[in-house]
Amino acid sequence: MTAPALRLQGVSKNYGTLRAVDRVSFEVRPGQLYALLGLNGAGKTTVLRTVLGMVRPSAGSVTVLGRGLGDRSVRAEVGYLVEAASAYPELTVRENLEVARRLRRLGSPTAVQDAVELFGLREHADRRARVLSQGNLQRLALARAMLHRPSLLVLDEPVNGLDPAGVVEVRTLLERLAREQGTAVLLSSHILGEVARVATRIGVLHRGRLLDEFATAALPDRVRRHLELTTRDDDRAVRVLAAAGFAAHRGPGAVVLQDARATDRPDAVATALVHGGVPPTGLAVIREDLEAHFLRLVGAGHPEERSGAR
């Protein structure tokens, strides 16, 4: 197995008496898109800034490609975007990238052109940054962060403030970077639906702690499901189902079954109803939506939790 591009082990960060990050450990492998998901104030930015060496952890360690952050060679391996995308407004896209190339002291004369191509900026290359759409400005910011072809890209809320088209653009771009360049991407977001579409792995951060971690592909199996059905006599349907061994109750306007035996085998439920003389007039397996799933994971039923008060 390849070495992780990033490894955090037992990272904590205290601000006075506040423990903003509490013993967080995870890895991001090359080509992996890892999303840290959490409510406002969960500690996402602090984790990201710790990875970038902008915040010194109170405990624990961070390694990039097996090297500690004190190792100067690590700087060349990391690209980041932790502020809102910005650029010199009066300079063109190409000039903005050229400035970044010089600041990075990159010798390669083709670095700027390569970035223009890779980030799909060719038709905008000679336009001033101030006339770019938010999506294209974000592309430029990403192109700048990736100019030196780092192994690890760190992005704080990369699609914040983008319109739906911009979100799709950034998502497509990150997927390409991960797939074609093997870049490891660590990003943060507070919207599960958004990260579920881009990330390959999700870590749920809440009150500084990593509550849960899972492959995005496993998400459909983790969300709760229930079966809803309607009949011409719902009371009788509940009795028939109980006799057939299915726990059912009357919900608003429908009979509800939460047992996995029912959600896995809706056909068996329908058969039991038909045999009991109350055939279903409607039947559907309902999946919990992603936001509801996320809020349940972090136990955030209360409005003050949702606003991230801590």
Ligand SMILES: Nc1ncnc2c1ncn2[C@@H]1O[C@H](COP(=O)(O)OP(=O)(O)OP(=O)(O)O)[C@@H](O)[C@H]1O
């Ligand atoms: N420099 C600091 N000094 C004191 N407290 C801080 C500092 N930086 C962050 N905090 C606190 O640490 C906690 C975690 O903040 P952080 O910004 O990491 O969360 P976040 O998940 O990124 O939130 P958001 O989504 O709102 O950006 C918060 O309670 C915040 O107020």
